Amino acid sequence: METLEEMGQNGRHLKPTTVTLVLMRLQFAGHFSLGFRLRMLSQQRRIAQNFVTPPGENLSALRNLFKALVYTGSPETAAQLSRMQHWAKDDFQAQQRLQKMHADALLMTGRAEPYCAYAETVREQAPLPGEGRMAELVTGNRVAVVGPAETGDRLGELIDSYDVVVRPRYQPEFLAAHPETMGSRTDIAYYSGFDMDEFLTQAEEAVDRGDLQLVNARPFTHATHAHLGHRWLRFYRHDFSLCYSGAQLGIQRMVYDLLQFEPSEICIFNSDFYTGARMFSEGWRPVDRFGPGSHINDIVAAHDIKADFEFTQALMKTGIGLPPEVGPRVMRAAVSSMGTDFSILSRAAVPER
Incomplete structure (x- = not known):
């Protein structure tokens, strides 16, 4: 962890797949707190990267950003971003996925009604x-x-x-x-x-x-x-x-x-x-x-x-x-x-x- 933090301070980073392997080995060895810290650092970096290269209309990239925001304790920000319907334009499926991500972000703030409403709509549709x-x-x-x-x-x-x-x-x-x-x-x-x-x-x-x-x-x-x-x-x-x-x-x-x-x-x-x-x-x-x-x-x-x-x-x-x-x-x-x-x-x- 000292080496990884020193690398980060010097602008050097491991690829995400390598970070995942290191993280799993830490936790299999019983060092859970270090694993949690490494994951937090990786998600903070993901958020910072999105300021350099915005996800655009790529829903998978948006979802990864929203997950990172939720993981780092900012579900309100994820909820605000997921309300921006211009991400999906006229794509019904994309709009529905944004609605689900918005509901999940709000659920992390203690609001269950959007999630329940979304689930009921989907059950009626399919x-x-x-x-x-x-x-x-x-x-x-x-x-x-x-x-x-x-x-x-x-x-x-x-x-x-x-x-x-x-x-x-x-x-x-x-x-x-x-x-x-x-x-x-x-x-x-x-x-x-x-x-x-x-x-x-x-x-x-x-x-x-x-x-x-x-x-x-x-x-x-x-x-x-x-x-x-x-x-x-x-x-x-x-x-x-x-x-x-x-x-x-x-x-x-x-x-x-x-x-x-x-x-x-x-x-x-x-x-x-x-x-x-x-x-x-x-x-x-x-x-x-x-x-x-x-x-x-x-x-x-x-x-x-x-x-x-x-x-x-x-x-x-x-x-x-x-x-x-x-x-x-x-x-x-x-x-x-x-x-x-x-x-x-x-x-x-x-x-x-």
Whole structure:
């Protein structure tokens, strides 16, 4: 990091792909704070470069600029820029993408109504299977989003009292072993691309029994699974978001998707945002550390944990200052105390450190 900062002061910089490789190696080695600092510097440089070479009407370049502004703590600026319709001129698709980026930028300031309005319009224009059922289950209801972390909380009874219980995956054996901490119900499950082949048959059987109502799948799995025609399988949208890298991590991605259906409340349980001594409660996944073929690698390779936590903080603001007709969107986090420097992450990711 000293060498990189010295290079920057002298006007020398690494290519973005090289910065990404250095950043991943720092975080795989447990140096998360340095990785966050390097990413912040790279995004600040991206913003500065746009003053020299403006993105013009290139929406991908504009999106990268907006993402950099959001990452560096200036979502208001991203929202103002994305309102400039001359970027898109008479291109309907470009206008729609700008509207989505504008809504995402405002969401980072605690304003949810533009995002909800955009999502409703898109659902009307291009309805997808399962969205009607999702609306029936979520709209106006109290929703518990339950992660698999061991936070020390014993809130299983409270979790089961919610109208809808949402989890990453349907895993009844795991719940049966942890009823006091995890609760017992799963109404909606979100599946990652890794889990589709392994768990989808089990989910179908659970739906047939009435133990599970709906499965939400990542958009990129549509090509390989949509032909199955399951009425209980929904592929959720994640178009032109301003998240730093691809999409948010699991819990945040779930809340982001649920929010568009305007529940009365969302409460996050059993999620420590990867700051605990273990990645998950015992029995959730066979591997909870970095290594060849591990699912955990994705946390560093395709995500930014600090940005995801700040995204959660922004979502928690969505119940503040909303007009009465929008309805309450109170977001609470029933988690252990959270430090902002993420220093404990090195213990979670690399136990020997």
